[in-house]
Amino acid sequence: MLAVAVEWELYARTHSATALGLVGLVIAVPVVALSLPAGHLADRFSRKHIILISQIFSGLASLALALVSWKHLSIPAIAPLRGGNRFLAGIATIFERHHPMFHFDDASIPLIYLLLFVGASARTFSWAARSSFFPTLVDRDAFANAVTWNNSVFQIGSVVGPALSGLLVAYVGFPFVYLLDALFACAFFLLVFTIRRSRQRRDQTEASTWKSLMAGLRFVFRRKVILATITLDLFAVLLGGVTALLPIFADQILHCGPVGLGWMRAMPAVGAFSTALAVAHLPPMKQAGRALLWCVTGFGIATILFGLSKIFWLSLGLLCLVGAFDSVSVIIRGSIVQLVTPDEMRGRVSSVNNIFIGTSNEFGALESGLTAALFGPVLSVVAGGIGTILVVLTVALRWPETRRIGTLDASLR
Numbered sequence: 001m002l003a004v005a006v007e008w009e010l011y012a013r014t015h016s017a018t019a020l021g022l023v024g025l026v027i028a029v030p031v032v033a034l035s036l037p038a039g040h041l042a043d044r045f046s047r048k049h050i051i052l053i054s055q056i057f058s059g060l061a062s063l064a065l066a067l068v069s070w071k072h073l074s075i076p077a078i079a080p081l082r083g084g085n086r087f088l089a090g091i092a093t094i095f096e097r098h099h100p101m102f103h104f105d106d107a108s109i110p111l112i113y114l115l116l117f118v119g120a121s122a123r124t125f126s127w128a129a130r131s132s133f134f135p136t137l138v139d140r141d142a143f144a145n146a147v148t149w150n151n152s153v154f155q156i157g158s159v160v161g162p163a164l165s166g167l168l169v170a171y172v173g174f175p176f177v178y179l180l181d182a183l184f185a186c187a188f189f190l191l192v193f194t195i196r197r198s199r200q201r202r203d204q205t206e207a208s209t210w211k212s213l214m215a216g217l218r219f220v221f222r223r224k225v226i227l228a229t230i231t232l233d234l235f236a237v238l239l240g241g242v243t244a245l246l247p248i249f250a251d252q253i254l255h256c257g258p259v260g261l262g263w264m265r266a267m268p269a270v271g272a273f274s275t276a277l278a279v280a281h282l283p284p285m286k287q288a289g290r291a292l293l294w295c296v297t298g299f300g301i302a303t304i305l306f307g308l309s310k311i312f313w314l315s316l317g318l319l320c321l322v323g324a325f326d327s328v329s330v331i332i333r334g335s336i337v338q339l340v341t342p343d344e345m346r347g348r349v350s351s352v353n354n355i356f357i358g359t360s361n362e363f364g365a366l367e368s369g370l371t372a373a374l375f376g377p378v379l380s381v382v383a384g385g386i387g388t389i390l391v392v393l394t395v396a397l398r399w400p401e402t403r404r405i406g407t408l409d410a411s412l413r
Helices: 002-014 017-044 047-070 079-095 108-137 140-171 174-193 209-222 224-240 243-253 257-281 288-308 312-339 343-375 377-398 400-404
Strands: none
Touching (some): 002 017, 002 047, 002 108, 002 174, 002 243, 002 257, 017 047, 017 079, 017 108, 017 243, 017 343, 047 108, 079 108, 079 343, 108 140, 140 257, 209 224, 209 343, 224 312, 224 377, 243 257, 257 312, 343 377
16 A cells, blocks of 8 residues: 555656655665575574564654655745755656656655665564564464465555555555554564564574674575575566656556556456466476476566566466566565574575565565656656566576476475
8 A cells, every 4th residue: 555655646746756766765775785694683582572673663664755745835944955856856857858748846745755764674673673573473384374364464455445445546645555554563473472482593693793794694505595595576566666767657548547557466466366376276296397487577578568468457467477486486585584584684685685675566566767867657657577587597597406496395405
C-alpha cells in the first residue's frame, strides 16, 4: 500500500520519471550502507529485539509521512526545502531535457524522500534480523516448504495492498494509506512480541567487527551456488524491473488512473501467490537449478511483452506471469541461501543477500526511471527484459553448477 501511494503522490506532484527512479535510489542507499552492520548485529544480539526496535522507527516514519502529505500545502518553503527541490529539478533536467513537463515546487517532496530514507534504514536492520530469525522457528527438513508458505502469505498482502491502496488514494487520500501502514507496523510489533522462544546460536568469537562483517562476504563468494543464485536475481531484477514505471504506464499508455495502478501493482502478487500455493502442494522440485533458470527466462519474456502491450487487461495478465515466474525464483533462492548457511552466520549472510537483492529492486527502479526519462518507458522495459534473458545465459555458462542444483531439502549443501 505504501509503495503505490508514494509513487503516485510523487508522480502526481512532479510528473517526472526521474522522481520515480530517485525513490529507488533513496531506498537503496541505506541498504548498501547498513546491511553488513545490520547482519553483524543480528548474529551478536537478539534478533527479536532488533525486529521490534526497527518496527518502532518504521511506524514513526509512516506517521510522519501521513502528516507531511496531509499538511503539504501549509509546509513553509524554507531554504533547505527549496534547495532540495532545486537539486531534484536539476537531476530531472539532465535526463528529461527532451520532455520538460516536470516541476518540483511542492515543499513536501524533499521531506517525503527524507522519510523514505529513514523508513528504509529501519527496514534494513529489520530484514537482516527477520530473514535469519525465521529459520530458527522451523525444522530444517520443513524449511523449503515453510519458505513457500511464508512467500504465499506475503503475496496475499502484496495482492490486497496495492489494489486497496489504489482505491483509498482515489477516494480517501494519501495520508490515510500512510496512517494504515503505521498501524500495521504496530500490529507486526505485537505479533513478533508474542514469540517466546527461538534456537538462535550467537556468534561468540572475539574477532573484530570488521573481520566479522567480512566473514559473511567470504562465505557467500566461496559458496558458488549461493553466489550464482543471488547474482542471477540481482541482475534480472535490476534490468527487468517494471514496477517503478507503472505510474507512467497507468497515466500515459493504459490510461487507467490510480485504481488501475493499484490493480497493476497487485497482479504480480496474484501470479506469485497462485504459483506459491501450487509449489507448496507439489512434491519438492527435483531439478531446482534448471527450474530457476527457466523461470527467470520466462520473467524476461513476460517483461518484454508487457512493455509492448497497450491493452489494459493484457498488461494485467502479463504482470501476473511476471509475478508467477519471480515467485519460483524467490522460493528457490531463499531456500538455498538459508539451507547451506550455518545458523551462527545467517545474519551476516542474509545481510549480504540483502545488499544483492534489496538493492536490485531499488537500483532497478532507478535504472528504469532514468532510462524511461531518456528513451521513454516502452523502450526501457523492453530493453530490460532482453537484458534479463542475456543474464540467464551468462549465469548458466559461468556457473554450470547452478544447472545441477537438485532437491531443496536437508541434503542440500
